[in-house]
Amino acid sequence: MIHKISFFxxxxxxxxxxxxxxxxxxxxLFLLLFLLPSQRELVEDFYISPTVYDRNxxxxxxxxxxxxxxxFPIPLKDxxxxxxxxxxxxxxxxxxxxxxxxxxxxLRAIGQNIKxxxxxxxxSTVSSQLIRLSHPRERNLKSKLFEFIQAVKLELELxxxxxxxxxxxxxxxxxxxxxxxxxxxxxxxxxxxxxSLSESAMLIALLRGPTYYRPDRNETAxxxxxxxxxxxxxxxxxxxxxxxxxxKEETIPLSKYQMPAEARHYFDLLLETLSKEEFKWFxxxxxxGIISSLDLKKQKQVxxxxxNYLASYSPDLTASLIAxxxxxxxxxxxxxxxxxxHGTDKNWxxxxxxxxxxxxxxxxxxxxxxxxxxxxxxxxxxxxxPLAFSGIAPRNFDEKYRGPVTVGFALSESLNAxxxxxxxxxxxxxSLIALRRLGFSFLTQKSGFYGDSxxxxxxxxxxxxxxxxYSVLARLGIPKPMSLVKQQGxxxxxxxxxxxxxxxxxxxxxxxxxxFSESAAWFVADTLNNRRKxxxxxxxxxxxxxxxxxxxxxTSFGLRDAWCAAYTPRYTVVTWVGNxxxxxxxxxxxxxxxxxxxLRILNDFMKTYMGTRSSDLNKYWYKMPDDIExxxxxxxxxxxxxxxxxxxxxxxxxKNVSSTKPCSLHKSVGSVVQTIWPSELADFALKxxxxxxxxxxxxxxxxxxxxxxxxxxxxxxQKISLVSEGGAGKIYWYIxxxxxxxxxxxxxxxxxxxxxxxxxxxxDEAGKTDKIEINIFGIGSKAAPSSLLPVLNLELNTTNSTxxxx
Numbered sequence: 001m002i003h004k005i006s007f008f009x010x011x012x013x014x015x016x017x018x019x020x021x022x023x024x025x026x027x028x029l030f031l032l033l034f035l036l037p038s039q040r041e042l043v044e045d046f047y048i049s050p051t052v053y054d055r056n057x058x059x060x061x062x063x064x065x066x067x068x069x070x071x072f073p074i075p076l077k078d079x080x081x082x083x084x085x086x087x088x089x090x091x092x093x094x095x096x097x098x099x100x101x102x103x104x105x106x107l108r109a110i111g112q113n114i115k116x117x118x119x120x121x122x123x124s125t126v127s128s129q130l131i132r133l134s135h136p137r138e139r140n141l142k143s144k145l146f147e148f149i150q151a152v153k154l155e156l157e158l159x160x161x162x163x164x165x166x167x168x169x170x171x172x173x174x175x176x177x178x179x180x181x182x183x184x185x186x187x188x189x190x191x192x193x194x195x196s197l198s199e200s201a202m203l204i205a206l207l208r209g210p211t212y213y214r215p216d217r218n219e220t221a222x223x224x225x226x227x228x229x230x231x232x233x234x235x236x237x238x239x240x241x242x243x244x245x246x247x248k249e250e251t252i253p254l255s256k257y258q259m260p261a262e263a264r265h266y267f268d269l270l271l272e273t274l275s276k277e278e279f280k281w282f283x284x285x286x287x288x289g290i291i292s293s294l295d296l297k298k299q300k301q302v303x304x305x306x307x308n309y310l311a312s313y314s315p316d317l318t319a320s321l322i323a324x325x326x327x328x329x330x331x332x333x334x335x336x337x338x339x340x341x342h343g344t345d346k347n348w349x350x351x352x353x354x355x356x357x358x359x360x361x362x363x364x365x366x367x368x369x370x371x372x373x374x375x376x377x378x379x380x381x382x383x384x385x386p387l388a389f390s391g392i393a394p395r396n397f398d399e400k401y402r403g404p405v406t407v408g409f410a411l412s413e414s415l416n417a418x419x420x421x422x423x424x425x426x427x428x429x430x431s432l433i434a435l436r437r438l439g440f441s442f443l444t445q446k447s448g449f450y451g452d453s454x455x456x457x458x459x460x461x462x463x464x465x466x467x468x469x470y471s472v473l474a475r476l477g478i479p480k481p482m483s484l485v486k487q488q489g490x491x492x493x494x495x496x497x498x499x500x501x502x503x504x505x506x507x508x509x510x511x512x513x514x515x516f517s518e519s520a521a522w523f524v525a526d527t528l529n530n531r532r533k534x535x536x537x538x539x540x541x542x543x544x545x546x547x548x549x550x551x552x553x554x555t556s557f558g559l560r561d562a563w564c565a566a567y568t569p570r571y572t573v574v575t576w577v578g579n580x581x582x583x584x585x586x587x588x589x590x591x592x593x594x595x596x597x598x599l600r601i602l603n604d605f606m607k608t609y610m611g612t613r614s615s616d617l618n619k620y621w622y623k624m625p626d627d628i629e630x631x632x633x634x635x636x637x638x639x640x641x642x643x644x645x646x647x648x649x650x651x652x653x654x655k656n657v658s659s660t661k662p663c664s665l666h667k668s669v670g671s672v673v674q675t676i677w678p679s680e681l682a683d684f685a686l687k688x689x690x691x692x693x694x695x696x697x698x699x700x701x702x703x704x705x706x707x708x709x710x711x712x713x714x715x716x717x718q719k720i721s722l723v724s725e726g727g728a729g730k731i732y733w734y735i736x737x738x739x740x741x742x743x744x745x746x747x748x749x750x751x752x753x754x755x756x757x758x759x760x761x762x763x764d765e766a767g768k769t770d771k772i773e774i775n776i777f778g779i780g781s782k783a784a785p786s787s788l789l790p791v792l793n794l795e796l797n798t799t800n801s802t803x804x805x806x
Contacts, residue, residue, distance in 0.1 A: 039154040043134045043166050048073055049182070051260075051289030052267055054296035055330075055486040059289070061267035062260050070182040070259060072289075076165040080193040082200035083180055084164055089238060090204050090229055092126040096160055100127040100151035127151035130167045173206045174214040182259075187215060189257035197243055198250035201229045219252045226252075263299050265336025265350040266292075270484045273503050290503075293330035293486045298323070298608075302601055306338035309597060313587055314579075315339075319594075320351035321575040322467045323601065326567070329471065329480040331505075333601075337580075349580055355442060355460040356576060359554030359590060360414045361563045362435060364524050365469065366455050367411045369434045370422050372520035374659045378408030378527050379638035379651040381665070382418045383680040397555065397589075403684035404677075404765075406638060408527045409742070414553065420452045421680075428454065437515055438469040441507055457556045466565055467574040468508045474550075474567040476521040476622070479510035519625045519654045525550045525567075529621070532741060537596050538603050547606045548621040551599060553590030560584050564594035566602045569622055570609065573602040627655045630737070635763045636675070637665040644673045647769040649761075650737040698727035698768045700760060705772040711753055719750040722760070729765030737761075 047065040051072055054060050065071055076084060088095050094102050102125050124132075128144075128151040137146070154163065173183035180203055184192040188199050195203070205225040206213050213222045227248055234244040261267075270292060306319050323333035336350035370376050384402040395401070396415050410418035423431055428447035431454060436443055442460040443450070450458055464482070472479050481504035528550035535546050547568060554563035562577040575598045578588060587593050610620055632641045633651035641648045644666040653660050667676050677685040702723035703709065711718045722743070724731055731743040735751065736758055743749045753776050761771040 036153050039150055040157045043130050052292050053289055054294045058296050059260050060262035060296050069176050069178045071178040072181040073169040074181045076161050078193045079180055080195050082197050086200050086204045095126050100155040101148045126167050127154050127163050133170045171207055172210040174210040186256050187253050198247035201226045205229055215252050223252055263294055266294055266334035291486055293483055295332045299333050302333050302335055310338055316579050319577045320463055322352050322463055324467055324471050324572045326471050326474045326570055326572055330483045352463045355462055356561045357457040357556035358461045359457040359556040359563055361554030361565055363419050363455055364552050366422055368516055368520050368524050369426050371523045372517045374657040375425050376407045377653045377658045378523055379633055380407045381637045382407050382410055384415045384417050385680050387417055404681055411527050419455050423455050439507055439510055440465050463574050463576050467572055470565045470567050471572040472515055473521055474572050476518040477514040477516045479515055482508040519628050522622055522625050525622055528552055534599055538599050546603055553595050555590045558584045559588040562588040562590045562594040564590055564598040566598040571602055571605045573598045628652050629655050634663040637663045639663040644668055649763055698724055698764050698770050700724050700770050700772050703774050707774045709776045719752050722749040722751050724762050727764035732763045734761045
C-alpha cells in the first residue's frame, strides 16, 4: 500500500524548512566564497625585516621591520628536513587531505567544547591560522566561521606547500620573533635548514604558546612540550627510537644569539641610500631582501687584516678601506672603521664618509689635466725648486729639492713644488672645476680661497669620493656610479633577480660621457706603476712577482691623515689611516702606514680573481692607446730633439695634443753649445755643471754588449744584474726603449730576463747615454751551442743561466 505524503504533514513541513534553510545557507556560503577578494594578497603582503645578503647570497645584516619584528621569510625548501614535517604532525595532521577545513577535527572540537561547557578547541587548520595571522580578529564564533570560509578560498588560490611556507614564515615564536628563520637564528644561532630534530621540535612547541614556552622564561615547560612532540613523532613512526632518545638528551638554549650584524657601516649606507618610497620594498610580496655588492668573505678577511695590522700602532689610530670592482662599479669591501666597537665613541664613526684632508692624493688628477691639455708629457722637464707660496716656500716631505726632474718623476715621487707649478700652469679655476667634475663635492669655496693649497691638502674629501674618482681613472676616463647591489633581490617564486632596484652611492653618478682622455689617463697609470716599489711594500723584499699596480699616497699637513689609492684595470682600493679626533701621529705617513694596506689588499684581490700564475698577472695591464706615439726627445729637457742636444731618449706623446717643441735648453753660442737653464733652476745649474764637469763617461758593464745568455725554461726568478760605471747622479735604465727603473748610486738593480733580442740603454742626469744589445735563449733552442748545454748549471745572481760574449 502506497502512502501519499501530505504537504500539510507537520514532519514534512519541518524537513522542508530545514532543507530550505540549509540550501539558503550553503548558497550564501557559496556566494560569499566566490565573492570574497583574493586571499593570496592578504597572506602574502606583510612587512619583513630589512635584510641584506652578500653577493653570494649570505645574510650578513638585518634590522627590525616596520612593525618592530624580526622576520626573515625563506623558501620551504630552506626550512630543513624536520620543521615542515613536525608542523604538520602537530598542528594539522590531515593538512594535505582537507580543503582548508578539517571536518573530523571540527566534529571533535564541537564534542570537546560541549563536554567541557567552554571553548577548549577551535579545530584550526594551518590554512585558517594563516588567515588569522594575516587578518587578526576578535576571538568568537563569527570570526572562526569567516576564517574557515577564507581558508577554503585560500586553498583554491595557493598550493599546500605555499600555504605551509607562508605560515611558517609568519608564525610568532615569542617576543619580536616571527617565522622559523628569525627564531632559529636567535635561539640557536643557525639557519632553519641546519636545525636538528630536537631544535625543530622546540620551535614547533613554541607555536602553542610563544610567550609561555619561551626558553629564556620557562625552560621546564618548553622541555616537557618538546618531549611530548618527540613522543608523538615516535608513536606515529615518523622518527626511530634512537632518534627519539638522542633528541630528548639535547639541552634547551637559555641565552639568545645576536641577529646578523656584519659590515654595519656598509649596511647603514645602503639603508640611507634607499628612499622612503624604496623602503616599502621590504615587504614579502616584493622581495625577500637585497642582494648587495659586498663580498662578505673578503670583508671579513680585510677586517681581520686591519685589526692585526693596527695592533702594533697606537690604539688611537684607526683605518678605513673601500674596494671597488671597476668593471661594474660595485663595492666589494667597505670597512668604515677598523676599530669599530672598541675604545671611545668616536670609533663608531664611519671613516669612509668622514671629511678629511687629502694630502697629495689629488695630484694625479692635476697632472692628468695637464697631460690632456698638452702642457706636458711624462718626460718633460720641470723644476723642483723653491717658489713663493703665501710667503712660505713649500718643501717636499723630505724637506729637500731635487732641481731639474721630469714631470713623471715629480708625480711618482709626489714632489710639491712641481705640483704647484703644474697647478698654476692649468689655472686655479680650471683645476677646481676638473676636481668637481670628478665628484669632489666638498670643494664648495671659490678657487681663490684654496689657491696653491688645493693640491697640497688644503681642502676636504672623503674616501668614497677618492675611490669613485680613482675608479674613473682606472677606467681611463669612463664614469660609472658606485653600486651597492649586485642583484636587486630575489623573487620568492622564480628566485630570479629583480632588476627594478638600483642603489648607487649618492654623488657617484658623474654622467655617461668620458670625463677625460684615455691617453692622459694612461700616462698617469703608467707613471704611477712602480712594480719594484710595490713589491717592497707588499713583500718587503722587492723580489716577489706581482701584478702591475698604479698607486698614489697622501699625507696631510701635521701628520694627521695617511692615504693610499691603488688600482688596476679591474679593481680600485682606497685606504685612510688616522685618528678620529684629528690629532697628529708620527706614524701617519701615507707611504709607510697606508700604502702597505692598500697594496696588499689589492694584490690579494688580483691573485684571487685573476689567478696566481705570474704570466697572467703580468699581462693584466693597460694597452697603450693608439693615439700615443713614440719620438726621440732630448735626454735632458724631454723636448723635441735638436742637433744641439747631447743625446736622445725615446719618449711618448699624445698625437696632435702634446706640445713637444724643439729643445730650448741647449743653444749654440758661436761654435759652442751651451745649456741655458730656466730661471727657477739657476741655483741648481752651477752645482749641476760642476757635477757634470767631473763625471766620467757612462758605460754599461753588465751585461756585456752582444752577449748571448741562456736560461732554463719554466724556472722562476731568472734575473741578471744591470750595472753601469761613470755617469752623473741618478741613472735611468730603459729596456727595449721602455723605461725600466731609476738607479741610485750603489743600488743593486736586477732585471727578470725573457727570451729574445733586447736593447738596454742608460741615461744619467747629465744626459750622457750608453746602449747595448743582447740575445737571450732558452735551453734547447737552435741558437744555443751544443758545447754549452752540459754546463748550464752556472748561477748568476741566484738564477740558472750562463752568458757567452762574442
